[in-house]
Amino acid sequence: MNLLGFLQRKPSAPVARERLQILLAHERATNGRPGLTNLLKDEILAVIKKHVAIDPEKVQVKLDSQGGVSTLEIDIEMPARAKPAA
């Protein structure tokens, strides 16, 4: 390597670091770290609330993964006579 090449050389470690930070932010979300479950719960509830009045306390959300299969379980107790929310 000549001197000029040496001076212009870009260190590779910062690239590694940045790639990892971006990748892991994504993987942590899809691998079901806390955060994703709450996000899903909030958004799904928002959609349901548009149509039915529900008690947020009576909602159970469970995200699990086993043997490469991920499952999202949402348990919502509907009011006896579900009425469209105003």
Added chain:
Amino acid sequence: MATVLVVTSGKGGVGKTTSTAALGVALAQAGQSTVVIDFDVGLRNLDLVLGAERRVVFDLVNVVQGEAKLAQALIRDKRVETLSLLAASQTRDKDALTEDGVARVIDELREKFDWIVCDSPAGIEKGAGLAMRFADRALVVTNPEVSSVRDSDRIVGLLDSKTLRAERGEKMEKHLLVTRYDPARAERGDMMKVEDILEILAIPLIGVIPDSEEVLKASNLGAPVTLSAPSSLPARAYLEAARRLRGETIDVTVPTEKKSLIGRLFGRRVA
């Protein structure tokens, strides 16, 4: 109270077995009764790194399957009498281990030892799952390299969800052990720095083991660096990590050879 420590990484070849052996020796030398268990069924190596390969008669699988008693399978180290080894089976496959069986063995070991160090196989499958399942604490072994850091992140997620402790809602204490570190390359910007890895993985650092020829020499001899070359850089890093594991607070420094001119000239003979 016994502590079950899993040495894990996701990625293969990062230094789990080397670290299990070196730390096992260091803990045992400090007077703690210690057992190291090889969970790498089918590909056992811990016996070799500890120089006990010719003394394995019964192994973990035999005990789990009830074919041998624990006492028959434990191999007492000839050099450090507080250290024992429970080898993996070379001929069986990983399905030979059952969760109930491993639970029984760990329970029995908890009565006899202060430290139960579990050397995990690579991957995130059954073998790795069983090695971490009953752990109280975890050592996440990571090389300063993108794929290793990614896999470690995955392992951290599993430690927080798939261990008995996690399922019970108890705390799973995790420690980062960076191995095969080359301070000179990190300084040049060609290797991620310890700080980078720490920031990404966000678990406390327990030690930085430099990349060193001493490690290969030690495995050639069947005597971990902490035993065969205790004043070498990797050995000193392992010895300090063992002290931190035991609760001492010592600053983590990145070990480098401080070579004075004299040191450089006579380094080979002095070392």
